[in-house]
Amino acid sequence: MKELRPNPQSSDPAPFLAELHRVAKGGLLSRTALEELAASLQTPLADLYSAASFYHYFKLDGDEPLGEGVCRGPVCSLSGITARAHFDLPSISCPGLCDQAPARYDRGDFSSAASSDGGFRLPHRANGEEALFHHIRAPDRRLESYRRNDGYGMLLNLVQNKSDDDAFAALQASGLSGRGGAAFPLALKWRAVRDAEGSPKYVVCNADEGEPGTFKDRPILHLQPHLLLEAMAIAGYLAGANVGIIYLRYEYPRAYDVLAKAIGEAEEEGLLGSNVGGSSFCFQIHIRRGAGSYVCGEESALLNSLEGRRPWPRERPPYPTSRGLWGRPTVVNNVETLCFVPLILRHGADWFGSLGRGGSSGTKIYSVSGRVCRPGNFELPVGISARELIMDYAGGPPSGRSLKAFTLGGISGGLLASEHLSLSLDYRSPAKHGVFLGSGGVIVLDDQCCVVDFVRSCVLFYEAESCGKCTPCRIGTVRLRELLDGLTGRGNLPSGVRQQMEKISDTMGASSACGLGQSVPLVVSGMGRFFAEELREHTQRKCRAGVCRF
Amino acid sequence: MKGKARIDGRSVDCVPGQSIVAAAKGIGIAIPTLCYDPRVEPSATCRLCLVKVKGRRLPVAACAHALEPEMEVTSEDPDLESWRRTILALALSENPAAECRRCAEIGPCELHALAKKLAVSPVFQGAASGRFKEDSNPFIRRDYEQCIYCYRCTRVCGELEQAHAIAPAGRGFKSRIATFFDGGLLESSCTFCGQCVQTCPTGALMDKKMLGKARATEATKVRSVCPFCGTGCGIELHVARGRVIGVTPDWNAPVNQGSLCVKGQFGLDFIHSPERLTTPLIRRNGKLTAATWDEAYGLIVGKFQQIKDESGPGAFALWSSSRGTSESNYLMQKFARAVIGTNNIDNCART
Structure with a gap:
């Protein structure tokens, strides 16, 4: 890999996306x-065009501007409302309002056609102990409210007492692993960055x-911003980085305001910025908004996106721990993973x-959507059974309907059938x-849903989000x-048709x-293995749910 | 990082940084590739060079991973063969064009040669990915109905030639190879070095000047050296029916390793130009008229002698061309000093 560095004339570690958003008028470049x-970024024209043309929400002169849209993703299309009420609107990619489906887009803002909460909807309360959501129902998000519960206490303790070893020991002993999907041990990652050659080092959320x-x-992004900021600063302190970047998805515009305000508050109190808590440790957090691209959630594509390149995934190794942002050692962690850190250090x-x-550590946020009575977020133990989550907490399918199928990891962890409800949702059993448990998203299908039609909508999503780098996926x-x-x-x-699907999936x-x-085949093969009869009926142009029209 | 690794059971010395593909090639194992051009950073896009490495859950792209000590690599087995055949069939399915003009008129393209070698036929059907791109430039034909999006052209343009005229735009199946705002190459930073054409493994990019001249089977290739400057780039002249119909770079030439510039790539059609000079010309009464070499040299000698007699050797300055060989340039300075008697000698390569 070539030696890379940000523009030395810029103090901004990743100016590209911010600049593109700045010059885009109504999304139009x-x-x-x-x-x-x-000219100002010293980038060749074709390369900038290449990067900018990748994103859903940057339109280029000559393109049709996107004013309004509606989500027809795997979950929203289950709601049944999308097709009827918004049939003439263009499709947008899943904006993460699956618990309030269907989701709508209107000139830069995302909302639910079914509720008024949007991003600020509170998670459901669990019966057991919550960690991340313990204070989330507090009536305000201000810094003083966070500090009242010892917020930033762990950061201040660290920078003032320099208790790095204790912190690493606690994180390692906790067994905390990446909650974004890959489940890599957090302490190992941070140690690797701390010990890696090269500077500056970065923390990317x-x-x-x-x-x-x-x-x-x-x-968390809408209601607990300071928990995330404290966690990132701790990551910076322990891994030896002074710059943090939050790569925030475009679809959460209000979270940007929440986070930006929180960063301002924390800097004013000396909890972020120069000389954190009066120590010599400096840590500055920048927020970068994406522009509509699922693949940017893949860490190496995310780093390319920050560098203003086309957000294609990188070939690994090298991993970001040694060659991350601008080729420098970089911690990349998901929001949920990071937010456990101050809590583990505290408790x-x-x-x-x-x-x-059942031998697993910690809690996990599970998002349940689709055909259940109480869709939404639940913070529950790792190792809870699928039955408890879906039937007890999320209320199961609507009355009179029965559960047919459910997914794990959103759509990327695979597809299971009702006979798998006793499965323990942890990082080993699903294998x-x-x-795979993956991100913790669970989509529920009842007997009125067609599995084949659902799998088609999943593949359609992947098709729209495939970056186009590699031949098999493209x-x-x-x-x-x-x-x-x-x-x-x-x-x-x-x-x-089935043999062709198997060949391509494999x-x-x-x-x-x-x-x-690599994940696309999981839903397809789940359909083949657990719903073979329903699939076979479709080869004879029959749909038992009456969803497909032949 | 010296040590030994094994590829298909055979022991190989590890060269730091050397890719598995290159190391395998060194011991005669040809791992199939389409997106691989050893002169630029690997992109690992075509995934045909996948190999199994012991201890790794998934196969790795051999073009993008270095062979490391103790590695045990398998380059052929039934899984790899099945995956490669499926990938190649997928690539063929986005190019449903009946005939490949590159194969027909210039010589087998890598895509179709590999499909033939592995006996892969287009088993999948569906939408095509690219479109023919109208482009009024005189050199490069851009037919993306034949493109397999290996991105060799964009990497060669950016990394090797530093022209940055083209780059991938859009995403997914709708990705395209584009200049800034999808304009023509003439309006871009393209220097028409033609190296995108030469690295292209399909008929997507072709030399417009070579098309319609002959069938590929009629032409023979003659190794030569580009006459345009003193660099001495290796070229291959494509000759059919006694005429030079086009040029491709000599990939093995140590000087250019497959690169050429606009002159060598597209400028050699002067060979058969009717405007080409075939005799010396002497200006008589303000008009250039054909002359013999004896007449021409006689005139030069007479004028030189006259100037030297009237104004002395210091009135001369000699300037020689770097298109000439070192030997001819040596002779030029010898002529300046020994015959004319001046040190006023220079060469255009000395700037």
């Missing part, structure tokens, strides 16, 4: 604006959850361990069915969707360049 920007059926970071590893069940998503079009009465049905799973392409 003009030729002149890009020419001026290319991945707040780009774009997974359909996953909206777990949303309440101890044993406490965190005791929150889990025996070839599925073409495979399209060919799979075309085959599913045939199975759901939307197109030709070639002979050998190849994509093994050969795609990143987790996006």
Whole structure:
């Protein structure tokens, strides 16, 4: 990999996205604006155009401007309202309002057609002990409210007592692992960055959850901003970084205001910025808004996006711990993962361990959506059963309906059937069915839903979000969707459709360049394994749910 | 990081930084590739070079990973073959064009040569990805109905030639190869070095000047050296029916390793130009008229002698061309000093 560095004339560690947003008028990037920007960023015109043209919400001169839209993603299309009420609006990609489906877009803002809460909807209360959500129902988000509960206490304790070793020991003992999907041990990652050669080092918070059926970071970003900021500063202190960047998904515009205000408050109190808590430690946090791209939730694509490159995933190794932002050692962690850190330091590893069940540590935010009575976020033990989560907490399917299927990890962890309800939702058990807990998103289908139609909407999502870098994903998503079009009465049905799907799925799973392409086969193969009969009926142009029209 | 690794059971010395593809090639194992051009950073986009590495859950792209000591690499097995065949069939499915003009008129393209070698036929059907791009430039034909989006052209343009004229735009299946705001190459920073054409593994990019001249089977390739400057880039002249119909770079030439510039790539059609000088010309009564070499040299000698007699050798300055070889440039300075008697000698390469 080539030596990379940010523009030395700029004090901003990642100016590109901010600059593009600044010059985009109503989302529209003009030729002149890009020419001026290319000159000031010292970027070739074609390269800037290449990067800017990637995102859903940057439109270029000559494109149709996007004024309004509606989500027809895997969850919103289950709501049944989308097709009827908004049939003439263009589609947008899942904006994470799956618990308030269907979601709408209107000139820069995202809202629910079904409720007025939007991003500020409170999570449901669990019966057991909550960690992240313990104070989330406090009536205000101000700094003084956060500090009243010992907020920033762990950061101040660290920078004043320099108790790095104790902190690392606690984090390691807690067993905290990445909650974004990959479940990598946090303490290992931070140590690797601390010990890596190269400077400056960076802390990047991945707040780009774009997974359909996953909206777990949303309440934290809107309602608990200081918890995240404290966690990032602790990461900076322990990993040896002085710069933090929150990569916030475009679809959470109000979270930007919340976070920006919180950063201002914390800097004013000396909790962020220069000389944190009167110590020699400095830590500055920047927020960068994405511009509509699921693949930017993949950490290496996210880093490329920050650098103003096309957000394609990078080939790994090297990992971001050694070669991250601008080729420098970088901590990249998901919002939820980071937010556990101050709590573990405050209450101890044993406490965190005791929150889990059946040998797992901690709690997890589960987002439940689709055909359930109480969709939303729940903070519950890692290791809770799917039955408890779906049937007890989320209220199960509406009365008179029965559960047919549910997903894990949004749509990227795989598809299971009602016979799997006893499954323990942890980081090991799902693997025996070839599925993964992933992000913790669970989408529920009842007997009125068609599994084949649902899988088609999942593949359609992947097709729209495939970055186009690698051949298997770029073409495979399209060919799979075309085959599913045939199975759901939307197109030709070639002979050998199931064998073709298997061949493509198998190849994509093994050969795609990143987790996006590698995950696509999971829903497809789940359909083949657990809903073989329903799939076979579709090859004979029959849909038992009456969803597909032949 | 010296040590030994194994590829398909055979022991290989590790060279720091050397890719698995290159190391395998060194011991005669040809791992199939389409997006690989060893002169630029690997992009690992086509995924055909996937190999299994012991201890890794998923196969890795051999073009983008260095061979490291103790690695155990498998480059051929039934899984890899199945994946490669499926990937290649997918790539073929986005190019449903009946005939590849590159294969027909210039020589087998990498995509179709590989499909033939692995006996892969287009088993998948569906939408095509690219469109023919109207572009009025005189050199490069851009037919993205043939493109497989390996991004070799954009990497060569940016990294190797530093022209940054083209880059991938859009995303996913709708990705395209574009200049700034999708304009023509003439309005871009393109220098028409033609290296995108030469690295392209399909018929998506072609030399407009070579099309319609001959069938690929009629032409022979003749190794030569580009006559335009003293760099000495290796070229291959494509010759059919006694005429030079086009140029491709000599990939093995140590000087240019497959690179050329606009002159060498697109400028050699002067060979058969009717405007080309075939005899010396002497200006008589204000008009250039054909002359013999003896007449021409006689005139030069007479004039030089006259100037030297009237104004002395200091009235001369000699300027030689770097298109000439070192030997001819040596002779030029010898002529200046020994025959004319002046040190006023310079060369255009000395700036």
